[in-house]
Amino acid sequence: MTDFEAPLRLHLDRDALVANWRALDACSGAARAGAAVKANAYGLGAREVVTRLRDAGCRDFFVAHWREAEAIADLLPPHSISVLNGIAPSDIAAARALGATPVLNTPEQLSHWRNAGGGRCHVMFDSGINRLGLAPQHLADGVLDGMDVDLLMSHLASADTDVAQNRAQLHAFIQAVSTVTAQRFSLCNSAGIMLGDDYHFDLTRPGISLYGGIARAGMEKWIKPVVRISARLLQVRDLPAGAMVGYNATYACPEETRVGTISIGYADGYMRAFSSKGRAWTDGLALPVIGRVSMDLVTLNLNASPDLREGDWVDIEYDLVAAAALTELSQYELLTNLGSRFERSWS
Structure with a gap:
């Protein structure tokens, strides 16, 4: 590397980042707060963010792609990293060597994982965002039979606003929880944490508010700019x-x-x-x-x-x-x- 001085600086506040995670963890009630560190920790630098949140006590980190998991794998125990965008057959050998946990989103991904030997996985259930995840009918058809599901998760579409969709998604997820055998359950993003204890389950997954974003009105009182x-x-x-x-x-x-x-x-x-x-x-x-x-x-x-x-x-x-x-x-x-x-x- 050269010693050229960059004419553009991004000043990042470690104490604010950690304070935001601790506040979100406290607001999660009996649940633990993880951290979404996809997209290079929302642009701040994944390795630096992961190191600081790990040292503060965070144990669950979520990325979107396998290369993002690989970039932080030396900083964490493998089971602490979850890959949200699922898995393709071409990924499986490298994914097993890396040890991060895939979030399986489709019956096809479940089949690929099972055929490759199975093992610990997370599963995304689509409670109404219609983006990624298994449908209720997939669960009824028994696609998870015999799977070692650590975390069953879903994702709220409109938690930043007070709309009926939030309660509808909660009810759909509760139905899924009642039919799926998993070690843990997770529904909330940053805004969802503020919807109350009913939404928290075992693990919350804040993202934007870790980095100073105000996901719902009122959070500006205690979320700090980073x-x-x-x-x-x-x-x-x-x-x-x-x-x-x-x-x-x-x-x-x-x-x-x-x-x-x-x-x-x-x-x-x-x-x-x-x-x-x-x-x-x-x-x-x-x-x-x-x-x-x-x-x-x-x-x-x-x-x-x-x-x-x-x-x-x-x-x-x-x-x-x-x-x-x-x-x-x-x-x-x-x-x-x-x-x-x-x-x-x-x-």
Whole structure:
């Protein structure tokens, strides 16, 4: 590796991450809280997140792909890692060598696992999201007969809102629990934890709220932000009133304007939806984004802080709830799109 300084920094708060997991664990009542660390721990860095949550007491980690499991396998006992997207016949030999547990979603996956010798597995039941999982008829047909099911799980579709679907999914899952022999049962994501004890069962699987996302209103009182972004000014210039800024000249300076260009763009996950809407900050002073966000660059109005110079750093406003409302991007997109060009530092 070289010693080049990245012009873009992702500051990650270890204490906030751990505090969020502990709060979600406490809200899970008699259930234990695991952790969804798929998609590189929602963009923060799976190895770093897993290490910190493991040391805090988390014992169940969920990824989507087998390569994600492989990337953290040296940090955990194999049985602590679950692979949500199931298994294909071509995966089985490597999966058995790795030792992580497949989440089997279809009768075909169950058959592949059984024919390869079976053993400990998790099973996804579709309680109404209509995405992945066994249907009630599959259970009635006995597809799980003889299977060593450790965890029967399902997934809530609308736990972030108070809708009848939540209770309907709960009832469907309770029916499945009554017919399936498994060691443990799991239904809740981050938002589902807040629906109450009826939804908790043995294990909850928080994701977005571990990383500072507010899955349901009210959680902002105790979920702490984990991510802070800063970027370096690459150039500062003074433009006259009427000067156009950025692609397609979508912004015209209404007055003489000091403009700064920073090293961030949609290739880093700072999406075009922030164009002429986002803000940066320095010493409590707001620096509005002007013009279009481009692949690697964003322009700011520096009039509020005219002494800023090339090489100075500014903080990017990235409150997840506010940014989601501003851009109509989800909190999940705002995190998982954060790119590899950030210098990530934990404190």
